[in-house]
Each structure stands twice: as C-alpha cells, then as structure tokens.
Amino acid sequence: xxxxxxxxxxxxxxxxxxxxxxxxxxxxxxxxxxxxxxxxxxxxxxxxxxxxxxxxxxxxxxxxxxxxxxxxxxxxxxxxxxxxxxxxxxxxxxxxxxxxxxxxxxxxxxxxxxxxxxxxxxxxxxxxxxxxxxxxxxxxxxxxxxxxxxxxxxxxxxxxxxxxxxxxxxxxxxxxxxx
Numbered sequence: 797x798x799x800x801x802x803x804x805x806x807x808x809x810x811x812x813x814x815x816x817x818x819x820x821x822x823x824x825x826x827x828x829x830x831x832x833x834x835x836x837x838x839x840x841x842x843x844x845x846x847x848x849x850x851x852x853x854x855x856x857x858x859x860x861x862x863x864x865x866x867x868x869x870x871x872x873x874x875x876x877x878x879x880x881x882x883x884x885x886x887x888x889x890x891x892x893x894x895x896x897x898x899x900x901x902x903x904x905x906x907x908x909x910x911x912x913x914x915x916x917x918x919x920x921x922x923x924x925x926x927x928x929x930x931x932x933x934x935x936x937x938x939x940x941x942x943x944x945x946x947x948x949x950x951x952x953x954x955x956x957x958x959x960x961x962x963x964x965x966x967x968x969x970x971x972x973x974x975x
Contacts, residue, residue: 826839826843873903874904874972879972880913881913884902885902888901914973928962935964
C-alpha cells in the first residue's frame with residue numbers, strides 16, 4: 797500500500813520539476829504539445845484525476861483482498877503453518893471443480909496437546925496482567941514440559957527449547973486467536 801501512495805504523492809512533484817527543467821511530461825493518451833503557448837491546465841487536471849483513480853483502485857483491491865482473507869479465516873480455513881495450539885485438518889475442497897482435481901483445503905482444529913497453553917497465556921495476560929517475558933517464565937517454571945510444549949519455529953535451528961517473550965507475544969497478537 798505504501799508503494800502506491802509514494803508513487804501518487806511523488807508524481808505531481810516530479811511533473812512540476814520536469815516542466816521547470818524544460819522537459820514535458822505527457823501520459824500515453826495525451827497529445828504532445830510543447831512550447832510557450834502550450835495549454836497545460838486540462839492535460840494536468842486529466843493526469844491528476846487518472847492518478848487519483850489509480851490510487852483508489854489500488855487501495856480498493858488491497859481492501860477487498862484483505863476482506864477475503866478475513867472471511868477465509870472466519871470460516872476456519874488456514875493458508876500457512878497452523879498457529880500454535882492448532883492442527884491443520886485436511887478436507888476436500890469446497891469448490892466441486894477443484895475437488896474433482898483432488899485439491900484440498902485446511903481447516904484449523906484445536907491441538908489437544910498445545911491448546912491448553914494458549915488458554916493459560918491469555919489468562920496470564922488478561923487476568924493477571926503479566927508481560928510477555930513474565931508469562932514465558934511462568935510457562936518455563938513447570939518442570940513437566942508436556943504440560944506446555946514449546947512452540948516449533950519455522951527454522952528448526954532457531955529452536956530455544958523453552959518459552960520466550962517473543963513466542964508469547966506472537967500468540968497474543970495473532971488474529972487467529974482473537975478474531
């Protein structure tokens with residue numbers, strides 16, 4: 797989104813500086829008219845209106861894409877590695893044509909071994925008002941690691957084998973838990 801805003805906001809300045817340097821800036825569908833008597837008002841207005849419509853279109857597509865992703869998540873579908881406390885259950889694709897191709901989708905289901913840790917994390921944060929590191933310390937105090945298994949990072953070489961404040965933060969900030 798920021799790239800499209802940067803393009804839109806820098807375009808008028810670049811057209812002004814180009815004209816001051818004696819370089820005419822024309823869109824592909826504009827007539828090329830140069831010289832001192834060249835009319836600039838209408839082409840400039842037209843170009844800026846097109847820039848505004850283009851910016852609106854980019855933002856509209858980003859918003860619609862995000863809305864689709866949110867709805868996809870609300871329906872329980874998952875597109876990446878399941879978040880801590882969930883498992884990905886493979887189900888036949890809901891679209892008949894894709895199902896006929898053998899395609900599947902993944903629905904999130906609670907992981908009986910890990911989901912209790914998520915409940916404890918939200919309890920410690922919401923009711924006991926503990927910070928990320930304090931929550932991690934509490935989870936690490938339990939000598940029975942089976943009670944609160946540690947998260948598995950996407951890179952196995954980065955595994956700490958214990959809870960960290962950043963792992964707790966990722967769980968608390970993930971919209972898959974909070975909606």
